[in-house]
Amino acid sequence: METTFTGLQQQQKIDFDKMVTALTVVSRRKNKILEYWILFLVFCVGVGVYFYIKQLQTGLGITGMRDIVSWGLYISTFVLFIAISLIGSLTLAILKLLNQHWATPITRLGEIVAVGSLIGALLIIVVDMGRPERLWHIFVYGRLQSPIVWDIIVVNTYLIISLLLYYLPLIPDLHILHRRNLMGRGFKAKIIKFLTFGWQGTEEQNITLHKALHALMIIVIPVALSIHTVTAWLFANTLRPGWDSTNFGPYFVSGAFVAGAALMIILIYGARKVFLLHDYLRPLHFDRLGKLLVLLMLVYLYFNINEYLVPAYKMREHEKHLLDSLFTGEFAYLFWFSQFGGLILPTFLLIFKPLRKPLPLTIISFIVLVAAMIKRYLIVIPTLTHPFLPIQNYPEYYKHYSPTLPEVSITVGCMAVVLLVITILMKIFPVVPLYETAKEKGIPQSIINRTQP
Amino acid sequence: MLISHMSTEICKLMSLNQDKTNRRAFFVKLGLAGIGSVLVSKWMDKTSWAPNMGSTAKHLIIARDAYINRIKNSLDPEINVKARQGLPGKKFVLVVDLSRCRNARKCMEACAATHQLRPDQFHLNVLEMRDDEHTAPYYLPKHCQHCDNPPCVKVCPVEATYKRTDGIVLIDNERCIGCRYCIAACPYSARSFNWFDPKDAELYKDVPYNVERNVPQKKGTVTKCTFSADCLRNGELPYCVRACPNGVYYFGNLYEDSVTNGTTGETVKLSKLLEDNGAFQLLAELGTKPSVYYLPPRRNN
Numbered sequence: 062m063e064t065t066f067t068g069l070q071q072q073q074k075i076d077f078d079k080m081v082t083a084l085t086v087v088s089r090r091k092n093k094i095l096e097y098w099i100l101f102l103v104f105c106v107g108v109g110v111y112f113y114i115k116q117l118q119t120g121l122g123i124t125g126m127r128d129i130v131s132w133g134l135y136i137s138t139f140v141l142f143i144a145i146s147l148i149g150s151l152t153l154a155i156l157k158l159l160n161q162h163w164a165t166p167i168t169r170l171g172e173i174v175a176v177g178s179l180i181g182a183l184l185i186i187v188v189d190m191g192r193p194e195r196l197w198h199i200f201v202y203g204r205l206q207s208p209i210v211w212d213i214i215v216v217n218t219y220l221i222i223s224l225l226l227y228y229l230p231l232i233p234d235l236h237i238l239h240r241r242n243l244m245g246r247g248f249k250a251k252i253i254k255f256l257t258f259g260w261q262g263t264e265e266q267n268i269t270l271h272k273a274l275h276a277l278m279i280i281v282i283p284v285a286l287s288i289h290t291v292t293a294w295l296f297a298n299t300l301r302p303g304w305d306s307t308n309f310g311p312y313f314v315s316g317a318f319v320a321g322a323a324l325m326i327i328l329i330y331g332a333r334k335v336f337l338l339h340d341y342l343r344p345l346h347f348d349r350l351g352k353l354l355v356l357l358m359l360v361y362l363y364f365n366i367n368e369y370l371v372p373a374y375k376m377r378e379h380e381k382h383l384l385d386s387l388f389t390g391e392f393a394y395l396f397w398f399s400q401f402g403g404l405i406l407p408t409f410l411l412i413f414k415p416l417r418k419p420l421p422l423t424i425i426s427f428i429v430l431v432a433a434m435i436k437r438y439l440i441v442i443p444t445l446t447h448p449f450l451p452i453q454n455y456p457e458y459y460k461h462y463s464p465t466l467p468e469v470s471i472t473v474g475c476m477a478v479v480l481l482v483i484t485i486l487m488k489i490f491p492v493v494p495l496y497e498t499a500k501e502k503g504i505p506q507s508i509i510n511r512t513q514p
Numbered sequence: 515m516l517i518s519h520m521s522t523e524i525c526k527l528m529s530l531n532q533d534k535t536n537r538r539a540f541f542v543k544l545g546l547a548g549i550g551s552v553l554v555s556k557w558m559d560k561t562s563w564a565p566n567m568g569s570t571a572k573h574l575i576i577a578r579d580a581y582i583n584r585i586k587n588s589l590d591p592e593i594n595v596k597a598r599q600g601l602p603g604k605k606f607v608l609v610v611d612l613s614r615c616r617n618a619r620k621c622m623e624a625c626a627a628t629h630q631l632r633p634d635q636f637h638l639n640v641l642e643m644r645d646d647e648h649t650a651p652y653y654l655p656k657h658c659q660h661c662d663n664p665p666c667v668k669v670c671p672v673e674a675t676y677k678r679t680d681g682i683v684l685i686d687n688e689r690c691i692g693c694r695y696c697i698a699a700c701p702y703s704a705r706s707f708n709w710f711d712p713k714d715a716e717l718y719k720d721v722p723y724n725v726e727r728n729v730p731q732k733k734g735t736v737t738k739c740t741f742s743a744d745c746l747r748n749g750e751l752p753y754c755v756r757a758c759p760n761g762v763y764y765f766g767n768l769y770e771d772s773v774t775n776g777t778t779g780e781t782v783k784l785s786k787l788l789e790d791n792g793a794f795q796l797l798a799e800l801g802t803k804p805s806v807y808y809l810p811p812r813r814n815n
Contacts, residue, residue, distance in 0.1 A: 091536050100547045107551025108558075115559065120733045121692070122709030123563040128635070131697040131707060191692020191707065191734030195672075198691050202672040209671035209695060299699045300665055300800050448703045449797055450656065453641050455634055466558060 109474015112467035130462035135189035142182035148321025149175025150285035154278040172227035181479035233496035303444035320433035351417030403432020600680030609764035612811040624757035637739040652811035658739035659804030666696035687735040
C-alpha cells in the first residue's frame with residue numbers, strides 16, 4: 062500500500078501525522094505547568110466548598126449582602142459568566158457563517174468557554190439562593206411571567222446547543238483518536254468508540270454533519286442574543302433608577318462580547334504557551350482578534366454613552382443620586398477605571414499593530430476582563446444602594462456593601478470551577494479541531510482514516 | 515532486529531506503567547490540594563458570622579407555650595390554602611395621617627414583636643422625610659403598599675408571593691426559594707430577608723406556620739408586612755393600627771367606603787377623608803397603584 066502513494070500524498074501523510082501528534086500531545090504527556098494550574102484550581106474550589114458549607118449552616122448573612130443591597134457579588138459574577146458564554150456563538154457561529162476560515166482553530170475553544178461559563182452561571186445562581194434545596198420549586202411552581210423563569214429556559218437551551226456545537230465537530234476527531242489508538246485500548250477507548258456513533262468519514266456522513274452544524278449555528282445566534290438580553294431584563298424589568306432602562310438588552314449583549322473576547326484571547330495565549338500550539342494559534346489570530354476586540358469595544362462604548370449620558374443630561378432626582386455616586390462619589394474610581402482603563406484606552410492602544418502581538422494583546426485583554434468584572438459589579442450594586450426611599454433605622458453598614466471573605470472565597474471557587482471545566486475540556490480532547498484543520502489543508506479522507514501513524 | 519523490537523515494546527510497557535504511577539501521584543496531589551484548601555480555609559475563617567442574639571428570657575418561653583397551645587387549638591389546618599384567596603367582599607386600604615405622626619414608634623414595636631423580627635428587620639419602618647432642604651421634616655410610617663400592580667409579585671418565579679382578591683400581597687415562606695428578586699423589584703424597600711436564623715428561632719420551633727402572619731419566620735426566605743391578614747380574618751384591626759397612640763392610622767374596606775381609626779375607634783367615610791385632606795400615594799408616578807394613602811403632614815384645619 063505504502064508504495065502506491067504519490068509524492069503529494071506522501072507529503073500529506075507526513076503533514077497529517079505531524080498534526081495529530083502536535084494537537085494530541087498535551088492530552089497524553091505529563092505537563093508540569095498544567096498540573097500545578099489544576100492543583101491550584103482544585104485548591105480554590107476546595108476553599109469555596111468549605112465556605113459554602115458554612116453559608117448553608119449560617120445563612121446568606123455570611124455574605125456582605127443585607128436588606129438594602131440584597132444582590133451582590135454572586136449576581137454580578139452570574140452576569141459576568143453569562144456574558145462570557147456569548148463568545149462561543151460569536152467565534153463559532155458568526156465567524157463560520159461568514160466563511161472566516163482563519164477562525165477555525167479557535168472555534169472549539171469558543172464552545173469550551175461557553176460550556177464552562179454556563180456551568181459556572183448555573184452554579185453561582187444556586188449559590189445565591191437562600192433556599193437551594195427548594196430549587197425544584199421552579200419546575201413545579203414555575204410561572205412564565207417571571208424573568209427568572211425565562212432566564213432558566215434560555216440558559217439551559219443555550220447550554221444544550223453549546224454542548225452540541227462542541228460535541229458534533231468533535232466526532233470526526235474522536236474517530237481519528239480511536240483509529241490511531243491514542244486513547245489506549247481499555248475502557249477509555251470503548252467510550253471514545255461509542256462517542257463516535259459509527260462515524261467513518263463517508264461523503265454522506267460529512268453532508269449530514271455539515272447540515273446539522275449549519276442549522277445549529279443559525280439557531281444559536283438568536284438563542285445567544287436572548288440569553289443575555291433576558292439577563293439584562295432581570296434588571297430592566299424593575300422600576301429602579303439605573304436598571305429601569307430600555308437600552309439594557311443591547312447594552313448587555315455588546316458588553317458580553319467584549320468580556321468573552323478578552324477571556325478567549327487570554328486562553329488562546331495560554332494554550333499556545335502551555336499546549337505548545339504555536340503553529341496553529343498564530344500571531345495572525347491575535348491580530349484579527351485584536352481588531353475584533355476594537356470593534357466590539359467601540360460598539361459597547363456607544364451603548365455606554367447612551368446608558369449614562371442620556372440620564373445624566375436630565376438628572377432626574379433619583380437618577381441623580383445614583384449618577385453622582387458613579388461619576389464623583391463612592392464608585393467613581395471603579396467607574397472611571399472601567400470606562401477609561403477598560404474601554405477607551407484599550408480601544409486606542411489596539412489600533413496600533415505592534416500592540417496586537419500575542420503578549421501585549423493578552424495583557425490588554427486581561428485589563429479589559431478585569432474592567433468587565435468591575436462593570437458588572439457597578440451595574441448591580443450602586444442601584445441597590447440608591448433606593449427611592451431613604452435608608453433609615455438600619456445599622457450604618459447597611460448603606461454600603463463590601464463582600465466578605467466567605468463571599469469572595471465562594472465566588473473565586475465558582476470561577477475556579479469554570480476554569481477547571483475549560484482546562485479539562487481543553488486537555489482531554491484536541492483543543493484545535495483536528496478534522497476541520499486537516500480538511501481545510503486539503504488532506505483527503507483516505508489519509509485521515511488511516512490507522513497506523 | 516528482534517532485540518531492538520523487543521526493547522521498544524518493553525519501553526512502551528514501561529512508559530505505560532510510568533503513566534499509571536504518574537496518574538496516581540497526581541491524584542495524591544489533588545487530594546492534598548483538597549485537604550490543604552480546608553486547612554487554609556479554617557485558618558482564614560476566624561469570624562463567627564452569625565450575630566449573637568443573646569439568650570431567650572424565661573417569660574418569653576412561658577408566653578411561647580401559651581401561644582403555641584392557642585395556635586394549635588385555634589389555627590385552621592387549611593389556613594395556608596385558604597390564605598391564597600382573599601376575604602370575600604373586601605378590598606383593604608390603609609390611610610396614614612402624617613400630620614398626627616409624632617414618631618412614637620409603638621406601631622413598629624408591635625409589628626416587630628408580632629412578626630418575630632430582628633432589630634434590623636422591618637415590616638414597618640417610620641422614616642424621617644424631607645421633601646426639600648428648605649422644608650420641615652416629617653415622619654412617614656412605611657408599610658408594604660400592597661400595590662394593585664405589584665412589581666414584586668410579577669417577578670416571583672414560584673408564586674411564593676401573591677396578590678389576593680382583597681388586595682393583600684402575602685409571602686408563603688414554605689414556597690419561597692430565597693432568590694430575593696422581589697426585594698430588588700420593590701421600589702418601596704418594603705421587604706426583608708432572613709439572612710440568618712430568625713429571632714427566637716428556638717422559641718417558635720413548634721409553632722404551626724401561618725402565612726397570614728408569616729410566623730414562624732424561616733432562614734433564607736423573604737418576609738414583609740401582611741396587613742395583619744390574620745387579624746383581618748378575625749375581624750380585628752391590624753396590630754400596628756391598634757398600637758398607635760396618636761390616631762395616625764385609619765384602616766378599612768374600600769368597597770364599603772369606610773375606614774376606622776385605630777386609636778379613637780371613629781369610623782369615617784373613606785372618599786371624604788381622602789378628598790378633604792388632599793391624600794396622596796407614595797411614589798404614585800411609578801404606577802404601582804398602592805393600597806396605602808397618606809394625608810399630608812401639614813394642612814390648614
